[in-house]
Amino acid sequence: MISASEFRNGVTVEIDGDIYTIIEFQHVKPGKGAAFVRTKIRNLISGGVTERTFRPSEKMPKAHIDRKDMQFLYTDGELYHFMDVESFEQSAVNASDVGDALEFVKENEMVKILSHNGKVFGIEPPLFVELEVVDTEPGFKGDTATGATKPAKLETGTSINVPLFINIGDVIKIDTRSGEYLGRV
Known part of the structure; x- marks a missing residue:
C-alpha cells in the first residue's frame, strides 16, 4: 500500500480496479482547510489522462508492472505472436492490446511486453x-x-x-x- 503523500512521478497505483501511473503531482497546503495532493494520472490500459485530488492519508495498492523482453515473431491478422528468448515459450497478443506500438518494429526484433497480474496491456518497442x-x-x-x-x-x-x-x-x-x-x- 502507498499513501498519497508518497506519490512520485512514474509510480503505478491501482485505483478502482484500474492501473494508473502518476504523470505529475503537487502537494497543496491551502491557508484554510486540510492539505491535499493534486495529481495528473494516466490510465495504462486506456491511455486516458485525468486530474484527481487525494487526501495525503489516503492509501491505495501499488501496482506491480511486469516488463518482459520478448521477440516479435509474426502477425496473422488479429493476433501478434511473441517468443520469450530464455524459455522459448510463445504467446499471442490481441491486436487491440498492441495498438500502434509495433508500427516501426520488424519481425524478429526485441520488444518489452507490459503486463499486470498476467494480463498484457501494452508493448514498448525499442526507442x-x-x-x-x-x-x-x-x-x-x-x-x-x-x-x-x-x-x-x-x-x-x-x-x-x-x-x-x-x-x-x-x-x-x-x-x-x-x-x-x-x-x-
Whole structure:
C-alpha cells in the first residue's frame, strides 16, 4: 500500500480496479482547510489522462508492472505472436492490446511486453529502429535549402516524412516515440 503523500512521478497505483501511473503531482497546503495532493494520472490500459485530488492519508495498492523482453515473431491478422528468448515459450497478443506500438518494429526484433497480474496491456518497442525506405518520390537537386520533407513508405508499411535527399533503398534511423526521422545509417 502507498499513501498519497508518497506519490512520485512514474509510480503505478491501482485505483478502482484500474492501473494508473502518476504523470505529475503537487502537494497543496491551502491557508484554510486540510492539505491535499493534486495529481495528473494516466490510465495504462486506456491511455486516458485525468486530474484527481487525494487526501495525503489516503492509501491505495501499488501496482506491480511486469516488463518482459520478448521477440516479435509474426502477425496473422488479429493476433501478434511473441517468443520469450530464455524459455522459448510463445504467446499471442490481441491486436487491440498492441495498438500502434509495433508500427516501426520488424519481425524478429526485441520488444518489452507490459503486463499486470498476467494480463498484457501494452508493448514498448525499442526507442530507436533502423528501417529501409521501400517507396518515395525522387528528390531534386537544390531543393534542400528549405528543409522540406516528403513522405516515404518504410519496410514495415508505415509512412513518415523524410528529407528530400532520402532515396529508395536507404536505411534510416527513427525515434519510435515520436515517429520522427533521425538520420541515415
